Amino acid sequence: MLWDIGLTLFNMVAPLKPAGSVVPAGFPGAGGLWPEYAPPGPGDSRCSCPGLNALANHRILPHSGRGISFRDLHAAVRSTYNFAPTFSFYVPNYIAGILGRSYWTDKFNLSDIDVHNGIEHDASLTREDTYLKHDQGQPSLPLIHELLACGTGPGGDLTAEDLSRIMGRRRADARRTNPQYSLSTFHKLFSSSNSAILLKMFGGSQKDLRTILLEERLPTGWQSSERHQMGLTMTAFQPIVMRIELGIKEEVDGSPHSRGGEKPKSS
Template identity: 30%
Template structure:
């Protein structure tokens, strides 16, 4: 799941290859390297946790990359591979390429936070205009589930309004919730369900781990329960229907406070 303008003082540092995390310097993709619609998989390839050319991505490589870079446990990383392998059309495939993920409406979908819909052009290259639309709803320096959910809803609404081929199934919704919560998983506070906006913007814009900004791989292991809980938090925040509980509670406080 183009971005923030970083302080000028960092420009010289960012121009050179660095080592975030240790032993995995960032290297921009070359003209013959594959990249896809997922910023995190692209980032893992740019840091050579996954093959830098974006080819021959096997289960073992995904498990190793997710564990080393993000501290995912093995079963969660294996699940990520199983979700991606469907993009390879070959029967009984044991690997996928990042280019295969670009096929529209397999895993890639409309309403991305950082890519334009396939109907309008490239569905996998970072689009600054689209990302600027997303950032409008990130109204604080610390992003929470509500801000991320608002940007998700807005992108879907924009896509539905202007894309005549708009498609967003219940399966896509499940993927989308996981994608929108991914910045918290990678860079944020799993318990508070928050993440520093600067880290997220830097990541999307550069497809690079934000080590220069102080990030490091989390020490606690991430498991499937964490992903499900965060996805549910985004889902709850995406609900546009409110209840009367807050209103009733406020009225009771006012009455007991002697304001009426």
């Protein structure tokens, strides 16, 4: 955290990267030129994260989605999406811990990370709950279309308020339809973090999000909206995460649902 705070302070005084030069020279996607896209084939491994699946679909990670080292995941996420080195280390290291593996020496398949209530969770905006549909590697087109349709920004772009509203609706729907529904405080914040990435990395762009969420493909010419020199730090990320989470008003049968997860008692 001290390292992350230091990077945040540096970002506050350092100039932003030019809009077309977020990806470092010599890395896939430099200048917006992404490696050729190919959707997954039979036997390829995919997960519940569209951003990671896109890396495999463009062969930034192995196209099979198998035998990926946690250290390679760190490097790919950092160069492609411009996460800070602290952030892009923390998440793969956390995944390795969930799987009982070593960040430094072990490998994984993309589908491995979808152990339920690890980083995968109920009430996702792009996936049906595990109880209802086991394969988290497959996006839910109805959920994604509903997400994209809720944008109220210019051109239908998503805002933080839009994400809070759709997440409240999604949590209520999941609670109603999934008899094994669970969403701890940690996973609520994790789901809000996933939603915040739609704003920080993609600027809430309707056009770009339609491509990344429905096709799991990086748009031609796209580069991350996060332009700070050291990338998006965990410290700088928290305000938008909390803005989304605290704006959620979960409703069940038209009535607000308490944050503690219990239905309000009738008087």
